[in-house]
Amino acid sequence: MGLGDELMAAGEAQKLSKAFNNCKVAILDKSKKKVRWHEMWRNNPHIAEPKKKFTKSIVNCHGRRGYIESVKADRWIWQPYSPIPADIFLSDDEKKFADRIGQGFVVIGPGLIDKVESVNRDWGWGNFIALINMFPTIDWVQLGPKGTKVLPGARFIKTPSPRMAVAALTKADAFVSHEGGTHHMAAAVWLKGVVIYGGFTSEHVSGYPIHRHISVGPGLGCGSRTKCDHCMEAMKSITVDRVASELIRCLEV
Numbered sequence: 722m723g724l725g726d727e728l729m730a731a732g733e734a735q736k737l738s739k740a741f742n743n744c745k746v747a748i749l750d751k752s753k754k755k756v757r758w759h760e761m762w763r764n765n766p767h768i769a770e771p772k773k774k775f776t777k778s779i780v781n782c783h784g785r786r787g788y789i790e791s792v793k794a795d796r797w798i799w800q801p802y803s804p805i806p807a808d809i810f811l812s813d814d815e816k817k818f819a820d821r822i823g824q825g826f827v828v829i830g831p832g833l834i835d836k837v838e839s840v841n842r843d844w845g846w847g848n849f850i851a852l853i854n855m856f857p858t859i860d861w862v863q864l865g866p867k868g869t870k871v872l873p874g875a876r877f878i879k880t881p882s883p884r885m886a887v888a889a890l891t892k893a894d895a896f897v898s899h900e901g902g903t904h905h906m907a908a909a910v911w912l913k914g915v916v917i918y919g920g921f922t923s924e925h926v927s928g929y930p931i932h933r934h935i936s937v938g939p940g941l942g943c944g945s946r947t948k949c950d951h952c953m954e955a956m957k958s959i960t961v962d963r964v965a966s967e968l969i970r971c972l973e974v
Contacts, residue, residue, distance in 0.1 A: 724902035727759040730781035732805030738767035744776035745769040764810035797944035819888040826860040830898030841952035920955030
């Protein structure tokens with residue numbers, strides 16, 4: 722949970738806004754009194770800033786997300802959900818940054834938020850290296866702030882903020898990443914790519930039709946909040962060849 726949640730919240734807000742003549746929509750916390758704010762919503766004409774007037778509102782915050790049915794001490798209980806790609810309105814400076822970095826590359830995203838459950842979503846550093854090695858002619862790019870651990874064979878583009886990462890994604894041909902912030906940002910700029918889900922969750926919980934999804938097993942995913950043998954085995958079953966095949970399909974379209 723994190724950046725992707727705020728992009729999905731933006732998607733819900735903009736849908737409501739457009740249904741009511743592009744009105745301002747406030748994104749509220751659980752109390753329904755406090756207007757929330759996130760940097761990814763900056764310049765968005767659909768979303769009301771704190772202390773500004775609004776016409777409609779939604780409640781979207783930690784524990785109140787469209788894809789969560791309930792939460793238990795040991796796991797998330799998912800429910801089917803179809804996220805709406807968020808509109809992200811880049812500033813002129815962010816667009817200029819993107820223009821300086823070139824284009825035609827493939828973004829690779831091995832990173833995960835440092836949470837206990839992230840181990841259940843980790844395809845493995847070695848697998849990402851092997852994928853890069855299978856396509857030596859691809860200009861592989863890894864995005865992130867200063868201090869990011871960079872894969873051998875990937876070109877690092879420093880993106881101090883998520884908005885700058887979005888700007889960089891507008892110049893890419895495709896991406897490969899775990900389920901998470903990268904795939905939500907990519908959806909916002911209609912960038913095709915491969916999303917590795919494993920067994921923790923599935924495309925029926927957070928997937929966009931524009932992407933190719935790799936999930937394992939029936940159902941919506943186990944959602945375990947602790948290290949899970951099922952999730953580990955699911956990730957082990959996803960071969961580098963399978964991910965490579967999905968990437969080729971993305972690049973052929």
